[in-house]
Amino acid sequence: MSFSTVLSASIQGLKVEFVHVEADVSNGLPAFHMVGYLSSEVKEAAERVRTAIRNSGLDYPARKTVINLSPATMRKRGAAFDLPIAVSILISLGELPQESTEGMLLIGELGLDGSVQKVPGILPIVLEARSAGIRSCIVPKDNAAEGALAEGMSVVGVKNLEEVFCYLAGQLHLEAQPYPERGGGSKKEELPDYSDIQGQESVKRAVEVAVAGGHNLLLVGPPGSGKSMAAKRIPGILPPLTMEESMEITKIYSIMGLVENEAPLIRQRPFRSVHHTATRAALIGGGLMPVPGEISLAHGGVLFLDELPEFQKSVLEVLRQPLEEHRIRISRSHGSYIFPANFMLVSAMNPCPCGCYPDIERCTCTPGQIQHYLGKISQPFLDRIDICAEAPKVKYESLKNRKKQESSAEIRERVCRAREIQNRRYVGTTITSNALLEVKELDTYCRLGRQESKLMEQAYSALRLTARTYHKILKVSRTIADLEGSEKIEEKHIKEAIGYRTMDKKYWGR
């Protein structure tokens, strides 16, 4: 038999595309041709595959070999086609029967010694294969646990090409990878705790409300006031992930090759802290063949931007659309890619370049400098932040008097209760938290009594609120009411929410 075909797959954005790896070995001048719109790392497979076959104790005769990766119009990247190419050649050479790979998907990179190396994107590929009716997958041993997360699929992890050959030839029996217990018993990481922070009650409360409703948060304060400290403790109070969310997040991490084989399933909400030198592509994703960026890696969790005004303005502005739509569409001439980006934005900044404002006694900045500093953050960006809190300078007394502080576990319990209330309320809708409420839904879910309406009306004119701020206050007061377990939004909830509003730009620095 000279012609053969083997099924494999590749990742395009977040989508999985099946690829048929075809091989034809015929008489003629010895040559190795590869076609099918391949990037250079795929073309280099030629050398790896030939050497790996030879080094696995198999014979590779000098004949004319043609490899085609179909569909031929789709750009193919990565080294994951090595294994299917090798197997299809072996079939063409008559070493293996064509039927041996029927209903089977193969994927893996080959080393020159024939070893099978791990590759990114296993989980989404295996899941897609399952829904396409494929019965089994052969994947690198180091990715096997990840692949096994797709229940009901027989995933076989292999160490080297020889093993694959023997398995397909029926000479060797390999057990399918068992389903990892609770995602492989995800490592319990030691998370920092809120009980480490003395005082700063107002900041802790603001963080609690923000997490309970999934609201975007901005912390303002002088250097060393514990803004970053408060932000870094957020993972400890985030509500647990559902299985569905876990799988969705793990899929993204799998594509980026960030899944650990010992504990493949991501069971903790991601917390992505981004340095202010980040580029636009790093943040939202990009590249000729777009890959997800930090905002997609923060999907379902928290994106933390410290020193907000230090970010390039253009980088912050690209966040506006994903903050609104909770996903990002990246368009290229050959098509557009959609990545999920439903994250909670937590940001921190100093109130002025020296950090001491509004303490005029110590602040050495000119009014112009302060304006310039705050001006780096645009009003439309601020509009997307629901809660703003100030972290004041830490007093000596609070450093000295170490009182027992509330632990993260206690806060988390309240957050989870509030989230449960929200889940029950929004059952059957796409909304998962109060922060995601659209303006038209506010009437349904944030209905106010007569007294409360009057209060809002009064606040609207007295505090010169904008329509956007008004809606944000409604959403936040909904969350505060949920934290208290109150179905009705009361006056005190609204008042507290008003206290968390972001200052309008024109009042900044004045």
Place this chain on the structure above:
Amino acid sequence: MMYEYWLAAIPKLSDKKKMLLRKKIGTGKDIFYIEETKLMTHEFLNRDDVNTIMQAQKSRNLEEDFQELRRKNIRFLPHFSEEFPKKLLEIPSPPYALYVKGNLPPEDRKAIAIVGARKCTPYGEKYALEYGEKLAQCGISIISGLARGIDGIGQRGALMGKGKTFSVLGCGVDICYPKENRGLYADILEQGGGVLSEFLPGTPPVPQNFPRRNRIISGLSDVVLVMEAREKSGSLITADMALEQGKDIYALPGPVNSSLSQGCNQLIRQGAGILITPEILLEELGICGFPDTVKIDKNKKVLETTENMVYSRLDLYPRNVSSLIEETALSANEVVEVLVSLELKGYVREVSKNYYIKLK
């Protein structure tokens, strides 16, 4: 007048020499056509000055430049013109000429300058606004420098009091500096006030211009009020110049530990008048009669206990929410809630995120 403008616009020639030239030679036209040899006979001019004048004589588009001023609605007033403010002729080193947009302070009315720090506290802001408003209500012209902080706020107060206010700039009158006071600049002109400067239109706001413009601020006024000033600041330069010019100085007393009140307290120690209320000031100046004196009964506040607990801890210097939480032993959400209800009732104001001051 075109030639007078030419003379005033010669750069690198001091006002003093220009005045001497005019006294010794005659009108601007005479100087425009004078020969080099004749100029050389005047001792007060050195070689460079003569060269400067000869260079300036070659200027071609004199007429155009002068028309440009008209087009921009800028009046050119040399010191010998009828309209030139008499008060300015009495000060040491008066400006050679003024460029004016809008009006000049009326000579028959009292004029008071309100000056102070650019970066000020809500305390200074409050009183600058109050004095600006109340004094303007009595028909007093408010003179200031359109700067950030006290200056601009004092002038804003004057506009609120439906009065006239005049800005003396450290740049050309066609330039609004700082830019964020554009609204104020327009409102001043609209309400019959004026913007004036001794610098040529188009002059950029360079730092060395500001002490010079301060002498005009004090020169145009009868009384100078210093609202908030650090120990070494531009406001104190104005006060020094006012002293030199023989004007009265009043200062707003402040806490001894506030660096922004140190300049004021220092002035008071040196014998400046103390600002207690606008009414007392007016009485001392011999101007009386407020159009309407509204007295607020300060004891008639109906506040709840928790509100009182928080309110009584606030003053005009911003307090942070966290420190209030510590002092009152209320929970974080309670304090925020109470502050918002106080804000809605108009008792407090959030000046920066989570920093509050008392209003009434």
